[in-house]
Amino acid sequence: MVDTNEFGDAVDLVVDGRAVTITSPNKAIFPSVGPESTPRTKLDLARYYLEVGAAIMRTLRDRPVLLERYPNGVRGTSFFQKRIPDSAPDWLTTTTVSTINGTSSRALVISDLAHVLWAANQGALGLHVWPFRASNPDDADELRIDLDPSPGVTFDMTREAAGYTNELLAELGMIGFPKTTGSKGIHIYVRVEPGWDSFAVRGAVVALGRILATRHRDLITDAWWKEQRGRRVFVDFNQNAPHKNMFGAWGVRPRVGAQVSTPFRWDELDTIDPEVCTIDTVPSRVDRLGDPWELMDDAACSIGPLVERFARDLADGIPDPPWPPQYPKMPNEAPRVQPSRARPVEG
Known part of the structure; x- marks a missing residue:
């Protein structure tokens, strides 16, 4: 797939046996990340989600999500996308969610990591997650x-x-x-x-x-x-x-420094620093310490x-x-x- 523009040619990332296209991969999403205060791009965002894929899927699998989209980065305009359009890829899993007032909408369901990458390509920074699984919507778990x-x-x-x-x-x-x-x-x-x-x-x-x-x-x-x-x-x-719905674990917040909503262990309570938990540092943290929420489903x-x-x-x-x-x-x-x-x- 060719998408030549000022932000680079489209890149296909293969995950879960599916190629997900990242368009405008060099578009800066986060302008000032890390000690060097350099930008991170849409492709950096997608690769981050690949690196924490196992951990984020433990929290997101089979859950409906609301997209908070920043098409031009965190300093641009944003909007909540409550409805997945009919023009979206036919492989996306969706479900109908209804407000307490009876208004319904077609929401994205995270059935695999490819769905997370698709959302990232839409400029979604993190995902706002419902407290139930699409397969069992009557139980708030x-x-x-x-x-x-x-x-x-x-x-x-x-x-x-x-x-x-x-x-x-x-x-x-x-x-x-x-x-x-x-x-x-x-x-x-x-x-x-x-x-x-x-x-x-x-x-x-x-x-x-x-x-x-x-x-x-x-x-x-x-x-x-x-x-x-x-x-x-x-x-x-x-x-x-x-x-x-609430901003999900492992999601990258719409802040210029690309801070991540980061799970931690209780023995880290006195030392955890949300400012340094970023798109750059969290993958190595997971590699080093593992996923603090790994056993949540067993508890x-x-x-x-x-x-x-x-x-x-x-x-x-x-x-x-x-x-x-x-x-x-x-x-x-x-x-x-x-x-x-x-x-x-x-x-």
Whole structure:
């Protein structure tokens, strides 16, 4: 295939027995990577995914993904592509995903590494992943704890919050698998036993966030409204709401330095540096240390105790915290009104 232009001739990369064409391979996607602050290209991005292929497929296989596309690199315009067009290659695996409001779209399903390379050629930087497998969409098999730093929170504070979260998970008989977000936060994933949907998983994380916020109130908050969070780490329970997806492990973030959302071991919590985990350094890290998430599928956990705690809170009159604004009003939900704008209750 010939594609002669200012960014070089197209390159075919063979993976899983399929040749995937990388067009404009010399187009700079990341302008300032590593100590030498040099660009990395679309072909560099595709080759990175080849190098971490086994690890990324453990997290992505059979999962629908949303593409965040940067056709002209991280300093260009971007958009989310919710629907895979009919003009896409006929070998792509897709599925229909629906929002809670009933809007459906045709999403890409990562059935092999060739699908990842196809997405990379579209200028997709990382993939936003649904918490279920396309072959079993009724089971949300990933509980995702998003430790989101409020303004003024340092990464050391986020590390501390992650450590407390790991301690609580251990108390509950659950195993958490952490990763950097590729920026200032930390995500912790828990593989969930079959039989739970996203409503139950979200309720479990609401309960977990409440425990953490009660035990460590100066460091951690479960307050949905930003004006109530202060300088604390927010446990974003709504990342588990139905149809929510999160930036996937091993994905390269849309940052000029090509930082990667990098899984790590708990004994690395005090030393992991998200800024140096880049498209250049992560492949050698995997070669040296292996995949910290390799055994996640063997560590499925029950979320029953947390779901029961959430149900007890409702029975005791504690409302479900607000859902994101695009969701319909939910049963037992607290008023979806910013506290500073709420009308005072008349006595």
